[in-house]
Amino acid sequence: MKNRINGKSFDVRIMGFKIHFESFNISIEDNSTVATNNGRPNGVLLGDISASGELVVDTANFMLITAAAKAAGSFQELPTFPIDAYAGGGNARGVELMHVHAHECNMKVSDLLSIDPSSSDKTTHKIDFDVTGQDFVYINGVPYAKTTELDLA
Structure with missing residues (x-):
């Protein structure tokens, strides 16, 4: 029997580098809502979507960034970049695979230093990011956003 997917299973690549993260998250906000007629549900109204997240890295990995x-010239001049998170595992029911691809992420350093002189933990650095690409986020190769909504002009 193979191992199930957990936080240790993930490889995350940012700007083409494999980076070790102390923590990583990405959240999608989907403002779709229920359409109503006379107070009763009557379909779905697609809303705007956005995705953002944060990553926490130790100093050695922060030095790569x-x-x-x-x-690039500065942190603000870093071009947008993809973030890829992969994991594989499995159990008696079969193989588990997870691949999240966030398109054109824009990075912002949020917590440059958080120092506790009484702690023996590694120093960490928090970086926030927003997904800015029209391709948005793919989950296991499937786009989150409705593909007919893309403006390809």
Whole structure:
């Protein structure tokens, strides 16, 4: 029997680098709502969508991101980049695979330092990001956003 997917299963790539994260999350906000007629449900109204997240890295991995920012000229000049999170596992029922691809992410350093002199934990750095690409987020190869909504002009 293979291992099931957990936080240790994931490889995350950012700007083409495999980065070790202390924590990583991505959240989707979908403002679709129920249409109503005379107070009764009558279909769905598609709303705007957005995705954002945060990653926490140790100093060694933050230095990889710093090197990319230096090559770009500054953190604000970093081009948008994809984030890919992969994991594989399985059990008696079969193989478990998870791949989340967030298109054109824009990074913002949020908590540069959080120092506790009484702690022996690693120093960490928090980076927020927003998904800015029209392709938005793919989950296991399936787009989250309705593909007919894309403006391909």
